[in-house]
Amino acid sequence: MRILVVEDDRHLSAQIQQQLVAAGFAVDLANDGREGLFLGREYDYDAAIIDLGLPEMSGMEVIRSLRAEKRQFPIIVLTARHHWQDKVEGLEAGADDYVVKPFDFPELKARLQAVIRRAAGFTHAVMSFGDLSIDNHQQRVTLAGEALTLTSYEYNTLLYFALHPGKVISKAELTDHLYDQDYDRDSNVIEVFVGRLRKKIDPDGRRKPISTLRGQGYRFELKP
Amino acid sequence: MSLNLSHWSINRRLILAGLFLIPLSLMILGVGYFVAANNSAQVAQRQYMQLAVYWLLANADITPEGGVEMGPLIEEPRLANPQSGFYALITDTEGTIYWRSASSVAMRLDGLATDIQNIPFGQDDYEAVHGSMAHYRRPVKWELLSGEQVVLVFHVFEEKNWVDEQLAAYQGVLQASYVATTLALIAVLLLIVRWGLRPMGGLVSQLHKVERGQARRIEGAFPRELEALIAAINQLLNNEHQQRERYRSAQADLSHSLKTPLSVLRNDAQSLTGEARQSAEKAIARMQEIIDYQLQRAAIQSADSLVKTQVDLFNTAQRVAQSLTKVYIDKQVSIRVEGRALWVMGDERDLMDMVGNLTDNACKAAVSQVLIKVSKCDDKVQLCVEDDGPGIDASMLDDITQRGHRADQYDSGHGIGLAVVSDIVSSMKGQMALTKSDLGGARFEVSLPCPEQQV
Numbered sequence: 001m002r003i004l005v006v007e008d009d010r011h012l013s014a015q016i017q018q019q020l021v022a023a024g025f026a027v028d029l030a031n032d033g034r035e036g037l038f039l040g041r042e043y044d045y046d047a048a049i050i051d052l053g054l055p056e057m058s059g060m061e062v063i064r065s066l067r068a069e070k071r072q073f074p075i076i077v078l079t080a081r082h083h084w085q086d087k088v089e090g091l092e093a094g095a096d097d098y099v100v101k102p103f104d105f106p107e108l109k110a111r112l113q114a115v116i117r118r119a120a121g122f123t124h125a126v127m128s129f130g131d132l133s134i135d136n137h138q139q140r141v142t143l144a145g146e147a148l149t150l151t152s153y154e155y156n157t158l159l160y161f162a163l164h165p166g167k168v169i170s171k172a173e174l175t176d177h178l179y180d181q182d183y184d185r186d187s188n189v190i191e192v193f194v195g196r197l198r199k200k201i202d203p204d205g206r207r208k209p210i211s212t213l214r215g216q217g218y219r220f221e222l223k224p
Numbered sequence: 225m226s227l228n229l230s231h232w233s234i235n236r237r238l239i240l241a242g243l244f245l246i247p248l249s250l251m252i253l254g255v256g257y258f259v260a261a262n263n264s265a266q267v268a269q270r271q272y273m274q275l276a277v278y279w280l281l282a283n284a285d286i287t288p289e290g291g292v293e294m295g296p297l298i299e300e301p302r303l304a305n306p307q308s309g310f311y312a313l314i315t316d317t318e319g320t321i322y323w324r325s326a327s328s329v330a331m332r333l334d335g336l337a338t339d340i341q342n343i344p345f346g347q348d349d350y351e352a353v354h355g356s357m358a359h360y361r362r363p364v365k366w367e368l369l370s371g372e373q374v375v376l377v378f379h380v381f382e383e384k385n386w387v388d389e390q391l392a393a394y395q396g397v398l399q400a401s402y403v404a405t406t407l408a409l410i411a412v413l414l415l416i417v418r419w420g421l422r423p424m425g426g427l428v429s430q431l432h433k434v435e436r437g438q439a440r441r442i443e444g445a446f447p448r449e450l451e452a453l454i455a456a457i458n459q460l461l462n463n464e465h466q467q468r469e470r471y472r473s474a475q476a477d478l479s480h481s482l483k484t485p486l487s488v489l490r491n492d493a494q495s496l497t498g499e500a501r502q503s504a505e506k507a508i509a510r511m512q513e514i515i516d517y518q519l520q521r522a523a524i525q526s527a528d529s530l531v532k533t534q535v536d537l538f539n540t541a542q543r544v545a546q547s548l549t550k551v552y553i554d555k556q557v558s559i560r561v562e563g564r565a566l567w568v569m570g571d572e573r574d575l576m577d578m579v580g581n582l583t584d585n586a587c588k589a590a591v592s593q594v595l596i597k598v599s600k601c602d603d604k605v606q607l608c609v610e611d612d613g614p615g616i617d618a619s620m621l622d623d624i625t626q627r628g629h630r631a632d633q634y635d636s637g638h639g640i641g642l643a644v645v646s647d648i649v650s651s652m653k654g655q656m657a658l659t660k661s662d663l664g665g666a667r668f669e670v671s672l673p674c675p676e677q678q679v
Contacts, residue, residue: 009484015491027663053480080483082516084544084580085573091547098551101483102490102512114554123554 001047001116001156002177005127006036006062007078010053015172016049018209019105024139024152025112026179033057040066044073046163046177049094049108051078052086054217060093067094074109074115115139120163127162129222132209141201150199153178157193158201161210161220170217194218234422242413247406254402261394265387266358266473273360273380276300280312283321286368292323292376303327306619317363317375318625331381357381423447427454434461437533437673472573476517482515492613520577520644534567534675537605538598544579545596552587557585565599566605568672570652578648581641582609582668589613593663604654604671610661621658645670 007013017027025084028043033054040048040062049104050065051223052059063075076142077090077098078088085100095132096115099108117125117136125137131144139155150158161169171190209222229237276299282296292314302308303325315321324331330457345551361379368374423446441458486508493504538561545559552559570573581597586594590611597608616624624642645668649656654672661667 012484014490015488019491053476080477080480082520083573084576086476088543088547088576088580090545091550096550102335104488104510105491105494120554155332159676205532 001114001160002028002043002047004030004036004039004043004048004050005029006030006033006039006050006054008051009132010030016105016108018108019101020112021190022110023109025154026177033059033062037065040071040073041069043176046160047074047076047110047119049076049078049079049099051080051173052090053080053135055152060090062094063090065095072119074119076111076115078103078108110137122163129162129209130207132222144202150197150200153193154197154200157190157199165220165222167215168175168216168219173217210216234424235417238417238420238479239414241366243341243410245501246409250402250406258395260390260393262387269382269387270360273382274362275308276303276380277360277362278313280380281316281364284314284376284378285398286366287375288369290368290451295346296324297325300354302672307394309386311357311379311381313379313381314648315377315379317377317532320383323378328381341675345550347460352376352607358384358387376383388428423450427639431457437535440465475522477513479519482611483512486512486515515645521647530667534569535563535577535659537579537607537672538563538565540572540575540579541598541607543584544576544583545594548580548583548587552571553591555587557587557590557592557594559583559596561596561598563596566598566600568605568652569674569675570672574648577672578611578645580644582607582670585609585641586666594663595663600674601671603674605674607670607672608667610663610667611665612661612663613665615660615664616658616666618658618660621656 001024003020005013005016005020005027007016007029008031013029013031015032015117017029018028024191026035028039028045036048036050036054037057039045048055050059050062052195054062059079061062066075075094076100076217077087077095079090079098079209081087082100089101090098095117097111097117103122107162109223113136114153115145117127122136126194127134127136133142141150141155157174158173174190194210198208199207202209207222209220211219211221232240236293239568271306279297279299280294283297284297285293287293297312300310302310303312306329308327311331312325313321313328314323326392327613359379360380361377363375363377366374366376426444427442427446427450430439430442430444434442440455441461446454479516490505490508493501493508496504541561541563545561549557549559583594586609593612595608595610597606597610599606599608646656652672654670656671657669659667659669
């Protein structure tokens with residue numbers, strides 16, 4: 001999942017980036033409102049974390065502008081302000097949740113996962129596709145009740161597929177959403193991950209949950 | 225008991241001054257008119273009596289025997305009528321009567337001689353009152369045919385009733401005019417005072433609107449004399465507004481400046497282990513609590529400003545409910561808001577903090593339902609926030625509204641939410657109560673004063 005973090009405090013933004021990357025997210029950083037708005041306009045993020053008190057342009061203005069331009073990715077407001085009016089105005093402007101500073105990273109991560117899941121239309125933390133279950137909160141995948149061992153990238157690839165069932169997803173899109181921007185896009189790592197994933201979630205090859213569309217990409221199709 | 229006039233209203237001062245000055249001025253004027261009328265009546269009487277003496281002189285003749293013969297006095301018929309009130313005599317300087325008019329038959333002439341002797345020759349005299357009559361007399365030197373000269377004194381008397389009646393009638397008219405004019409002038413004075421002070425009333429009404437939060441500044445057309453005052457008041461209001469905004473902005477900056485490094489510190493602390501981590505987390509939590517509480521308290525105190533606003537509590541509750549529905553969507557808590565638009569006097573941020581903290585607590589405690597009710601009870605606007613959670617013992621209200629005390633075991637929060645609510649309710653002169661909800665959980669009831677006029 002590619003996350004946009006707009007935070008003016010470089011120490012805190014670096015800390016958030018470090019912890020999000022460690023949790024398997026790809027992260028883009030912006031240190032002021034204008035840069036955040038530019039990145040939000042240019043790229044299709046899975047979610048954004050936007051601080052309200054930003055230089056150049058306030059977080060509230062960034063959110064309003066993004067929503068006015070139909071950018072629908074979920075947004076978490078990060079605020080040091082203790083007034084409810086700021087939280088309510090942030091949510092009314094189009095944010096999906098808020099986290100008040102100082103915060104615990106696990107709380108931020110849990111809320112991030114929740115807004116991403118909800119944006120894809122899943123109301124529960126556990127997403128079920130037949131006998132395949134993905135617990136978004138615990139990052140745990142089971143097949144017919146048996147826990148599967150997935151690497152972080154495999155899990156993120158599966159999660160991205162699961163959050164976009166039925167949609168044709170190109171390799172470029174997968175690369176954009178799963179890896180940092182300096183990732184080598186010519187490599188066949190995606191194909192390798194998808195191949196491994198297929199073997200793990202469909203060991204006998206009967207259901208074929210991930211189909212390849214030649215020249216277009218992949219499609220995840222398993223009935224919930 | 226001393227009378228402190230400095231607190232008297234301008235209205236009262238002007239009316240009292242008018243009530244004193246108008247009758248006094250008219251009274252002085254009336255006395256002047258009366259004296260003038262009296263003098264004028266006496267002059268007229270004297271002139272008429274002088275004329276009567278001329279008539280007597282024209283008609284009188286001395287007989288060779290030394291008597292006086294009088295021709296017909298057609299100019300003044302009253303002289304021929306007994307007790308007509310107009311009499312004439314001709315005497316010598318000793319008071320011996322030579323002739324008297326028919327009207328003076330029953331007239332008493334005691335002391336007339338004494339009066340006559342006091343008159344210098346050649347002068348007439350008036351006001352030598354003889355009894356209740358005006359008396360005009362004129363000594364005349366009369367040369368007889370024998371060449372001898374005698375001095376005759378011509379007297380004319382007129383009852384003073386005539387002048388008195390004239391004056392009494394005049395006085396009656398004067399008094400009636402005095403009362404009517406006084407009343408008319410007082411009525412005009414009241415109208416003038418009212419008209420003159422109307423702009424002041426308009427200014428006071430505008431100030432009330434500003435106080436009630438129905439206006440941000442004083443608007444409208446006012447007399448030139450008040451323009452400088454209104455400009456100064458508007459400047460003051462504007463300064464106060466800007467100062468409040470600067471204060472809030474400074475608070476937000478301070479909050480941001482303190483909490484952002486605290487976030488860094490908190491996340492860094494998670495890399496520690498054992499007692500060091502516990503100690504660091506405890507210290508960070510304590511710092512966070514102090515920052516939150518003191519900033520919140522400062523915000524409430526700053527809300528005690530010159531200009532207040534009226535806030536629709538129902539609308540505030542709806543906004544909070546809609547926002548928290550988003551936040552608690554995973555928990556699937558239904559947040560219902562019941563009631564109607566009801567306005568309370570206060571700061572919008574404070575009211576949103578109050579509703580937000582109560583509703584957030586209710587959402588955390590609820591199993592599936594939170595109900596917010598806004599209603600009017602007597603002269604209070606009532607806010608009730610209740611849930612279907614485990615509930616809180618009513619006796620704990622005092623404890624849980626203390627800073628740092630928590631009745632819950634939820635993950636987030638630092639136990640200042642209800643303390644902040646309690647401070648806000650106190651600052652707005654309201655009351656807070658904790659009861660058991662029909663839904664099964666806790667029910668927080670907040671009563672706030674209802675403004676005199678709902679927007």
